[in-house]
Amino acid sequence: MQQPSSATADSSAVFSSPADGKKAVAVEFKQVSKSFGVHQVIQQVDLSVAVGEVVAVCGPSGSGKSTLIRLINHLETLSSGEIFIHQRPTAGLSGKALRQLRTHIGFVFQQFNLYAHLDALDNVSLALTKVHGWKQDAARHKARELLVRVGLADRAHHFPSQLSGGQQQRVAIARALVTDPNIILFDEPTSALDPEMIGEVLLVMQELAHSGITMIVVTHEMSFAREIADRVVFMDGGQILEQADPESFFTQPQHPRARRFLQKVLFPLRSAQEQLAKEGKVDELAP
Structure with a gap:
């Protein structure tokens, strides 16, 4: 299969996890704050997420959860503080360096954000051909493998309008995995779904959690936080008020x-x- 000219190979040494296999820190926030005008939505947050850890971020609406994870891959810009990916600072990245960072960080949005004029296969493969220089045949081959992984092998040539909400979100997950990220971020991935479709998305997320990828999941799905996450982070008012393992958080919140x-x-x-x-x-x- 044709490999990318610059997708993962050139950037792996920059933002990939340590080769010695030690349990290192994948993402670290140090005194991170974010304001929109005079409104401060994140207040001096300190947080470390280990390589391979699954962290569920919970809290009421407006608590800063989504903004927190959007800061990781520069969908929002820091007001102050620092964020490190595998011990490497990310402040001020732009151009090629920012593209390298995002290659290693997948992002799954609440509203799917699929291209309506592309079928599932091309939605998944597009970044490989347009951003990373893959040949179309090789990119589509990898996209098919990922659609198989999320249980949509028979929907490769369906357009978003022909897919259920749960199926669209699974396509979005496949798209987030196409560059082989070692960190994947989820921003309330089930909140826009019909209740009957939530389970199929959670099953895919459970498989990912067991694969060893680092996951940070903003969610209102307490079953995911309790059964799959390694740690629960609770936020309100732009601050982290509590961190605990799921059993402790759900039975004895402090x-x-x-x-x-x-x-x-x-x-x-x-x-x-x-x-x-x-x-x-x-x-x-x-x-």
């Missing part, structure tokens, strides 16, 4: 805000009833 969040997410009806009772508004829901 921060009061984390406890309130879990109560509302895991027991929404009970939580709403208790809140109304606390406010003396129980009669408002009476028939």
Whole structure:
């Protein structure tokens, strides 16, 4: 198969994990902050993610979760602090150096972001031919392998409009894997899906988690965080309030805000009833 002229080969020494196999740090945030105008959405975050670790980032809407992971591959720019990928600083990267960084970091978006005029096969292979210089036959061969991996071998020539939401997201995952990244980021990958389609995407993510790739997943899917993640990071107000292994986080959360969040997410009806009772508004829901 035709190999890329500059996709993974030239950049592997720059952002790949250590060759000695030691359990190193894949992603590290040091005093990272991000503001949009006067609104600070990330406040002096420190976080380390080990090579091969699966980290679930949870928290209420507007807590800064998505912004946090978008900073990793420069979809958003830092206001202050530093982010390191495999111990190497990433601040100020542009041009070829930024493309090299992104080659090693896959990103799966909430809204799929597939090209409507391309079929699944070409959506996956496009970056290899247009950005990394692969021959079309070789790029499509690799794209087919990835579609097999995500269970869509029979949908290679279907356009996004012919695919369900779950199938579109699996194509997006295949696309994120096409450059053989060693880190993959997920920004609420199931939030736009019909509930019946969520499981098929989570199964693919579970297979990835078991493959040894480093994963950082912003999610409201508590089952994924509890059953698949190695660690749960809880955010609110642009800060990390708690980090723990899943068992500890879900059974004995330490921060009061984390406890309130879990109560509302895991027991929404009970939580709403208790809140109304606390406010003396129980009669408002009476028939």
